[in-house]
Amino acid sequence: MMQMKTQTEKKVVTGDYAAAHGALLARPKLIAAYPITPQTFIVEHMSEFIADGKLDADYMAVESEHSAMSACIAAEATGVRTYTATSSQGLALMHETLFVAAGLHLPIVMPVVNRTLAAPIGIWCEHNDTMPQRDTGWLQVYCEDNQEVLDMVIQAYKIAEDERVLLPIMVNLDAFILSHTVEPVDLLDQKMVDAFLPPYKPKHAYLDPSDPMVVGSFAPPEYIMEARYQTEMSMQAAREVIGEVTEEFADKFGRDYGGLIDTYRMDDAEVALMTLGTVTGTARDVVDSFRANGKKVGLIKLRFFRPFPARELIEATKGLKALGVYDRAISFGSGGPSWIETRHALYGHTDIPVTGFLAGLGGRDVTPENVGMMFDSLLGLAKGQGMPHVSWIGTRGVEP
């Protein structure tokens, strides 16, 4: 699956660099951003690209994340490709603006380095920054490694700018585990990226005195319901577009990410774990060692959280006896967001137990032992042993 079709420049870079280099290749005309750990390298690299003449763009060093997204919205509405990146508190501060980006159908691309939100304040990985943004109308994709970060920034523009979609998209990468960790990454060839991603030309909404229009009108109840429906239709259309872009990218660059989800050793699997973000890499190894011991376990990698891959999950879980869903965030009073969504997606399609695992909140390491415990409980569950709906893994004061 991961074989290289084109041998271009491979460099050992951080996830933040990958996110910035992807943007460099996409040639945005305006970058507006505000620094926050662990996203800071991204904005620093973007500033360097411009200072060194590698990128011809405006860099707006705005005074807040609220203003960063506002500037991107205004510039994108005027008619240019934009870029920003944030994390944690910065994303929370942007919240209000995110609805506008989606409501105005502006294909803004934004890497989010997933970091925990105060309180208690921390800087390490948790998905409780992006998960609460699930209802804003943004597409969301979670990355497993630095190569996927770079590849997805490029693909994100292609998906978001597709006329059938025209919605903004977050490319999510785990704090420190990717953002500050170096891995060899194929940095792609600019000419090939240009051929894959043509320049942005807005067709429907732009601010041009020779063709005046209103963008962002006050709307009475007679109109807003239809606007919501259109956003939902765009989100649904994104499913197909993501598939097409995945294929085209695989064809041109040799890496096939599978689309909305990816699967690993699912043939004949009796139980499976679904993961998102970097835990997927750990889980691949654990699957291998369980398989080596003759245990029929498999892995589903949740890539896109929005749109949520319901159909794909129904298909992928056929024949399983139990499914576990890993989350790095909790919706208090309910459970992990992916677990909630997965149960909703599978309802009426399967009778198997679907159990939730919480691990790694606040940036705690999720070890192979932790993941092994998840698979052990799933194998027990498949044999009819009971377990709670949601299990807290590696948490002091909680029975394992």
Place this chain on the structure above:
Amino acid sequence: MTTVKELPVQDYFTSGHTACPGCGGAMVARIAMKVFGPNTVVYHPASCMLIFSSTYPNNAFKVPFLHVLFENSAVCAAGIKRALNRLGKSDVNVVAFAGDGGTADIGLQALSGAAERNEDIIYIMYDNEAYMNTGIQRSSSTPFGAWTTTTPVGSVHAGKVEFKKDVPRIMMAHDVPYVATASIAYPTDFIKKLEKAKAKKGFRYLQVLAPCPTGWKAESSKMVELARMAVETGIWTLMEYEDGKYTVNRTPKFSPVQDYLKAQGRFKHLTPEDIKKIQDWVKSKWEKDKALEQVYK
């Protein structure tokens, strides 16, 4: 100097909008758009002006119009301008029309950021001295003593206890190319300032007194008169800060403030002591204005 008579007949903020009769904000928009003309993009935050000029599917502005949110007018205008430059349309005027609440309170951070970066935009604050769109709540630009729905007239407190925030001086502290105040009662002065702002580059800030019949509790027909009295009493200063030089454009007559205050329902509860406080405030403001002229010559 262009007079009202010499302004183009053509309007770019047209009739059919839904502002109250006598709305000072609507007069600001109409005059300003005659000066800026068709090669302009406007930005509007949440405010009366957004609602009365743009309710889908209608719009009173004949130029491209963007609304994003309430507190980000300055940065949105800057984003538009930079994008237009990138598209090779650097001759387009980008103008934000924002209320006093959207400027002096919730939008001050974005305003300061854009001013510090000297973004190439024109920012017009139409100052009706309260949050009118949400039902006349106080802003930091509401004057001392004024009744609003959040500074009610009660038995312990009556009206606003604080004096008005001086946003033009905050903007002067950013040392931007142009800061000016104007009043709808002095259109020739206002037009001159709009033309100057249009001709300059960089961050330009205009604050225009825009009386509001609903919030000030006065007859629609009295709005221009009130705007004139505000200047004649010295309550509203017509000033300019241009390339580092501070000028008061008109020496007030210093007519008694109570003539102005008595003409408005929002001040009708004021005691003689309150009125004296306001008269003293005018005096000290004038002394500061004179001192500023000496400092920024």
